[in-house]
Amino acid sequence: MSSGRIELKDVYRRYGATTALNGISLRIAEGSFTTLLGPSGCGKSTTLRIIAGLEPQSAGQVLIDGRDVAGLRAAERNVAMVFQSYALYPHMTVRQNINLPLAMRNMNVWQRLPLMDRLLASARDLAAAHRTKVREIASLLDIETLLDRKPSQLSGGQKQRAAVARALVRDPVAFLLDEPLSNLDVKLRLQMRGELVDLHQRTGRTFVYVTHDQAEAMSMSDQIAVMMDGSIVQSGTPRAIYERPATREIAAFVGDHPLNLVEVPARSRELPEPFTSFAFDTRLTNDTVVIGLRPEVLVPADDGLLAGRVARIEYLGSEAVATVVLAGDRTIRAVLPTHSVLRQPGDEIRFNFDSDHAHLFDGSTGARLKARLVPRSPLRATATGPVS
Amino acid sequence: MISRFRIGPAVALAFLLLGAAFVLLPFFWMLSLSIKPAAEIFAPGIDLFPSRIEWRNYAKAFAEVPLHRFLLNGVVVCAGILVFQIIIAVPCSYALAHRQFGLRWVIFGLVLAGLLVPYHVTAIPVFLGFAEIGLLDTYPALIIPFIASVFGIFLFRQFFATVPAEIIDAARIDGLSETAIVWRIAFPNAWPAVSAFAIFSVVAHWNDLFWPLIAISDPNLATPPRGILFFRDEEAGSDFGPLMAAATVVTAPLVIAFLAAQRKFVQGITMSGLKG
Numbered sequence: 001m002s003s004g005r006i007e008l009k010d011v012y013r014r015y016g017a018t019t020a021l022n023g024i025s026l027r028i029a030e031g032s033f034t035t036l037l038g039p040s041g042c043g044k045s046t047t048l049r050i051i052a053g054l055e056p057q058s059a060g061q062v063l064i065d066g067r068d069v070a071g072l073r074a075a076e077r078n079v080a081m082v083f084q085s086y087a088l089y090p091h092m093t094v095r096q097n098i099n100l101p102l103a104m105r106n107m108n109v110w111q112r113l114p115l116m117d118r119l120l121a122s123a124r125d126l127a128a129a130h131r132t133k134v135r136e137i138a139s140l141l142d143i144e145t146l147l148d149r150k151p152s153q154l155s156g157g158q159k160q161r162a163a164v165a166r167a168l169v170r171d172p173v174a175f176l177l178d179e180p181l182s183n184l185d186v187k188l189r190l191q192m193r194g195e196l197v198d199l200h201q202r203t204g205r206t207f208v209y210v211t212h213d214q215a216e217a218m219s220m221s222d223q224i225a226v227m228m229d230g231s232i233v234q235s236g237t238p239r240a241i242y243e244r245p246a247t248r249e250i251a252a253f254v255g256d257h258p259l260n261l262v263e264v265p266a267r268s269r270e271l272p273e274p275f276t277s278f279a280f281d282t283r284l285t286n287d288t289v290v291i292g293l294r295p296e297v298l299v300p301a302d303d304g305l306l307a308g309r310v311a312r313i314e315y316l317g318s319e320a321v322a323t324v325v326l327a328g329d330r331t332i333r334a335v336l337p338t339h340s341v342l343r344q345p346g347d348e349i350r351f352n353f354d355s356d357h358a359h360l361f362d363g364s365t366g367a368r369l370k371a372r373l374v375p376r377s378p379l380r381a382t383a384t385g386p387v388s
Numbered sequence: 389m390i391s392r393f394r395i396g397p398a399v400a401l402a403f404l405l406l407g408a409a410f411v412l413l414p415f416f417w418m419l420s421l422s423i424k425p426a427a428e429i430f431a432p433g434i435d436l437f438p439s440r441i442e443w444r445n446y447a448k449a450f451a452e453v454p455l456h457r458f459l460l461n462g463v464v465v466c467a468g469i470l471v472f473q474i475i476i477a478v479p480c481s482y483a484l485a486h487r488q489f490g491l492r493w494v495i496f497g498l499v500l501a502g503l504l505v506p507y508h509v510t511a512i513p514v515f516l517g518f519a520e521i522g523l524l525d526t527y528p529a530l531i532i533p534f535i536a537s538v539f540g541i542f543l544f545r546q547f548f549a550t551v552p553a554e555i556i557d558a559a560r561i562d563g564l565s566e567t568a569i570v571w572r573i574a575f576p577n578a579w580p581a582v583s584a585f586a587i588f589s590v591v592a593h594w595n596d597l598f599w600p601l602i603a604i605s606d607p608n609l610a611t612p613p614r615g616i617l618f619f620r621d622e623e624a625g626s627d628f629g630p631l632m633a634a635a636t637v638v639t640a641p642l643v644i645a646f647l648a649a650q651r652k653f654v655q656g657i658t659m660s661g662l663k664g
Contacts, residue, residue, distance in 0.1 A: 049557075052557075052561060054560060054561070074560045074561045075560065080561065083558060085554050088558075089573055101563060104564055104568075105563055
């Protein structure tokens with residue numbers, strides 16, 4: 001019994017002179033929910049198509065359950081795929097759509113001919129088994145009443161369920177999902193997100209999910225591989241990627257709110273306005289350092305070490321986003337809770353933040369630095385612990 | 389201003405009626421002659437309507453030449469051509485639209501170039517070749533020259549190009565071979581193009597006189613237009629009543645078929661972008 005462990009080893013994909021994938025290596029554990037996340041054109045869909053066998057890699061290996069699948073056609077790899085446009089066969093009913101992969105896998109040419117389920121005993125038994133299976137899957141996805149409709153008579157969400165049902169029906173080792181929710185409206189997308197997670201838990205299969213939506217990736221995945229320009233720039237749990245982004249670009253890409261990036265000179269341990277109350281915990285050799293502060297880690301506090309003046313408030317109901325001009329004329333955004341007193345433009349405001357939440361990146365390469373930002377005087381003794 | 393709204397359509401309608409009358413006049417004249425008594429046909433002056441309806445022209449048409457045989461030949465030849473054209477053109481155009489291979493654009497260019505070559509150009513070489521292998525005066529002689537239709541390949545390729553690649557990919561994932569994708573996914577979705585092509589093909593080959601004139605001398609294999617020529621050459625001579633009756637019988641199936649399939653025909657043409 002195959003289990004759905006997928007491994008990519010140094011996979012390249014070139015189209016003439018352009019390189020779409022630049023040495024992708026990734027392990028996808030059996031039964032995991034792995035997301036390939038990245039902006040459009042980063043090669044995530046190409047990676048998925050190479051796993052599926054719809055496109056050949058130019059170099060490198062794809063292993064499914066330890067076996068090199070080079071030369072195996074898509075169906076022989078026994079993976080299922082759900083497409084962004086659902087890709088239901090328009091001339092078939094939902095029932096026929098779901099039944100087709102079963103018929104193709106289990107029946108021979110003669111048994112698949114029309115009316116053979118009436119004439120041939122073996123075809124009759126298979127067809128009956130398939131009918132049961134289709135009904136089971138349809139009830140799992142709650143589309144039993146839609147089985148006799150054509151795809152054109154379905155809403156977006158219903159098409160999505162039918163497409164998932166078609167993928168699910170033949171019990172594949174892995175599900176590949178290519179931006180399956182991006183054609184749905186926001187409300188339905190949230191609902192389907194939950195349903196896909198439920199489905200993953202219920203089936204225990206490997207899911208490989210491609211999306212450009214970081215919220216989808218964060219909320220659904222066990223593992224995220226962030227891709228940029230044809231390479232995997234970081235892979236790990238959603239939490240690891242959010243809390244310890246490997247580069248400035250990744251930090252800017254994940255998170256609901258746009259990241260605040262402030263560039264400062266780094267030749268000494270002292271910092272200019274507005275960070276005069278902070279220092280680097282080690283001496284840095286970089287010319288400049290970019291400090292990345294997420295708007296949601298800034299906590300308003302009367303004794304806060306970061307001082308500024310509110311320029312603008314965007315009230316969003318559960319929270320408010322303040323645009324704050326700090327000393328030294330740096331502008332940042334901060335997420336404020338709305339249960340306390342709402343600030344007004346012009347108000348003085350001070351923030352504190354956990355120094356673990358301030359990300360430092362090299363000013364020229366954008367790579368994450370191991371150094372940390374620590375408060376200067378009173379806490380220096382405790383903050384300069386051993387830094388790995 | 390109000391008058392413009394009324395006069396505009398009226399003028400357009402008048403022009404259309406005039407144009408239609410002009411186009412339909414020969415057909416009407418044919419119909420009229422086919423039911424006129426012989427004496428009236430050669431009467432001086434032009435009478436659009438016969439004084440009495442002479443059904444005997446039709447009886448004579450069927451009696452004097454094997455008109456039913458010509459019609460049957462027409463059906464056999466047109467059906468044979470159409471079936472083989474589809475069997476060949478559909479996989480070719482699928483490959484051109486959805487498969488990546490080295491000379492794809494060169495081959496598509498050749499298809500387009502092929503559209504520019506009238507089949508009369510190749511008629512003589514084909515005739516000589518068929519004579520060499522003894523294929524003249526057979527059904528295959530009437531069918532084989534037309535089974536690879538560049539027009540069909542072009543029409544279907546344009547249609548298949550509109551089928552999303554994701555659907556083809558989904559079929560590959562679901563375990564369909566490329567052949568199965570052609571016949572189970574692409575072909576059933578292309579029915580508007582298929583029906584449009586079928587009408588083009590059947591009309592062209594039902595009405596074709598040029599090739600049967602070259603390839604056939606046996607009256608038993610004559611297609612309808614070729615058969616009408618036999619009719620005139622032989623005993624009927626200048627007997628225009630039965631001749632027109634035969635012409636009417638030969639034209640009728642196409643007119644009826646077009647009227648029946650008119651909507652699909654127009655739909656197929658517009659969907660494949662072959663307007664104007």
